Amino acid sequence: MKKIWLDTHTFLWLTNELYASLLSKEAKSLFLKPQTDFYLSLASIWEMAIKVKIGKLNFPVSLREFISQQLPQNGIKILNIKLEHVIEVADLPLHHRDPFDRLIIAQALVENMQIVSVDEVFDDYGVQRLW
Incomplete structure (x- = not known):
């Protein structure tokens, strides 16, 4: 099984028909491959929660309900945040501040x-990175 990680916007575009056209051909083709496991970071859900709270992101249902529906519907698993992930952040150069x-x-x-x-x-x- 191939393991593929979805960035936050990729997950949002995948789960919203209005934005699905923003996905590249390669990204769309990945979702058709049966030998692929898809993962979403718990950090992405945290990011979405903050954006919902400040009004930058809206769903037709609560975030809890949206995530509970979309993960199983799209065969996406959650990757929890581990200590080694957080420690790795300290070693990254500052190309990006998000x-x-x-x-x-x-x-x-x-x-x-x-x-x-x-x-x-x-x-x-x-x-x-795939795109």
């Missing part, structure tokens, strides 16, 4: 997983 992206980058490096993201700054960290 704390959620930095944690997601650290997780991808520690777990040696490819990440589906439009964010090219991930490339500066040596992350295996």
